Amino acid sequence: xxxxxxxxxxxxxxxxxxxxxxxxxxxxxxxxxxxxxxxxxxxxxxxxxxxxxxxxxxxxxxxxxxxxxxxxxxxxxxxxxxxxxxxxxxxxxxxxxxxxxxxxxxxxxxxxxxxxxxxxxxxxxxxxxxxxxxxxxxxxxxxxxxxxxxxxxxxxxxxxxxxxxxxxxxxxxxxxxxxxxxxxxxxxxx
Amino acid sequence: xxxxxxxxxxxxxxxxxxxxxxxxxxxxxxxxxxxxxxxxxxxxxxxxxxxxxxxxxxxxxxxxxxxxxxxxxxxxxxxxxxxxxxxxxxxxxxxxxxxxxxxxxxxxxxxxxxxxxxxxxxxxxxxxxxxxxxxxxxxxxxxxxxxxxxxxxxxxxxxxxxxxxxxxxxxxxxxxxxxxxxxxxxxxxx
DNA sequence: CCTACCGATCGGTAGG
DNA sequence: CCTACCGATCGGTAGG
Numbered sequence: 001x002x003x004x005x006x007x008x009x010x011x012x013x014x015x016x017x018x019x020x021x022x023x024x025x026x027x028x029x030x031x032x033x034x035x036x037x038x039x040x041x042x043x044x045x046x047x048x049x050x051x052x053x054x055x056x057x058x059x060x061x062x063x064x065x066x067x068x069x070x071x072x073x074x075x076x077x078x079x080x081x082x083x084x085x086x087x088x089x090x091x092x093x094x095x096x097x098x099x100x101x102x103x104x105x106x107x108x109x110x111x112x113x114x115x116x117x118x119x120x121x122x123x124x125x126x127x128x129x130x131x132x133x134x135x136x137x138x139x140x141x142x143x144x145x146x147x148x149x150x151x152x153x154x155x156x157x158x159x160x161x162x163x164x165x166x167x168x169x170x171x172x173x174x175x176x177x178x179x180x181x182x183x184x185x186x187x188x189x190x
Numbered sequence: 191x192x193x194x195x196x197x198x199x200x201x202x203x204x205x206x207x208x209x210x211x212x213x214x215x216x217x218x219x220x221x222x223x224x225x226x227x228x229x230x231x232x233x234x235x236x237x238x239x240x241x242x243x244x245x246x247x248x249x250x251x252x253x254x255x256x257x258x259x260x261x262x263x264x265x266x267x268x269x270x271x272x273x274x275x276x277x278x279x280x281x282x283x284x285x286x287x288x289x290x291x292x293x294x295x296x297x298x299x300x301x302x303x304x305x306x307x308x309x310x311x312x313x314x315x316x317x318x319x320x321x322x323x324x325x326x327x328x329x330x331x332x333x334x335x336x337x338x339x340x341x342x343x344x345x346x347x348x349x350x351x352x353x354x355x356x357x358x359x360x361x362x363x364x365x366x367x368x369x370x371x372x373x374x375x376x377x378x379x380x
Numbered sequence: 381c382c383t384a385c386c387g388a389t390c391g392g393t394a395g396g
Numbered sequence: 397c398c399t400a401c402c403g404a405t406c407g408g409t410a411g412g
Binding site (some may be wrong): 156173183 | 351359
Binding site (some may be wrong): 193194226227229230235 | 397398399400
């Protein structure tokens with residue numbers, strides 16, 4: 001009859017949702033993983049969707065927090081490097097949450113879905129402005145900044161699909177190589 | 191009482207699975223979208239998972255077919271360009287199937303899962319060999335080819351998450367810009 | 381945190 | 397392709 005904290009429930013929910021999907025995980029399975037009855041979960045959350053929302057919203061906030069912490073008075077290259085490194089670290093160090101975030105956010109109901117969408121756009125704007133600065137300063141050679149933002153974020157996001165925290169490839173090495181590839185892509189002559 | 195073809199069922203299943211997920215779509219919903227009872231679906235397929243398998247296997251085969259059709263006696267740059275263009279075309283022109291492929295393949299049962307995994311590795315090898323050739327010829331400056339393959343495929347794969355076939359951005363323009371960014375990334379000085 | 385339970389829905393089958 | 401139906405499971409509530 002030991003009491004659970006909400007964060008403990010969210011952690012296990014993140015594991016199960018990332019492995020089997022939100023719709024593929026039942027409250028009974030989650031209860032079983034926590035050694036409690038599914039009915040007891042409802043004293044911590046008011047619905048299954050609340051679990052999904054908390055995982056996704058928490059992750060979105062962490063992405064935004066990091067982006068806001070990147071200085072804007074460093075070079076565009078350094079901004080892109082810092083944004084990219086933070087992005088990869090967040091994914092690699094919170095693989096379950098990141099997987100749920102990327103994989104399941106579209107299953108949130110409309111108002112919540114829209115809030116995440118707005119946060120994503122705010123987040124992308126940090127990449128946009130860094131690349132824009134780089135173009136203005138002549139460091140980057142990009143004719144479609146929006147497309148370049150998509151390209152950079154695509155290469156970073158997909159990491160959740162294959163990265164193994166216990167594998168041979170360290171996060172440091174991954175980040176170093178990816179940042180080099182991204183900066184090459186942005187600076188290359190047209 | 192009009193008869194349905196299996197491809198028609200698969201097309202609608204692809205739409206529903208891509209929008210609501212495999213676990214989030216019921217056979218009754220699929221039947222409703224096809225104007226038939228869910229029980230009747232079982233004269234076409236033996237299980238819900240067969241629908242998922244056919245969509246994913248068909249998509250995997252099309253990816254492989256294109257990769258095999260790319261000549262190996264053209265320059266590494268041209269090989270990467272052709273592989274990338276084909277990849278983007280396949281996603282953009284089969285957005286529902288591609289979404290199901292990327293999003294739901296992990297929900298296949300182990301033996302089917304393994305077959306798709308093997309096909310994915312075979313597919314990645316085409317990118318690997320093209321980049322390897324480019325490195326040997328001095329055109330690409332890459333120290334970790336596996337990581338470069340991941341990077342390239344990541345940037346391409348994520349397209350299914352945001353591309354709108356009816357939107358302002360044409361497939362041609364997308365492919366042109368992405369190929370330039372990818373080749374920049376691979377050729378850039380270290 | 382539990383037991384007991386609700387109506388709804390699930391994938392799938394029998395038999396025509 | 398249909399009607400009728402199966403046992404299992406779903407998210408969630410009542411009441412303690």
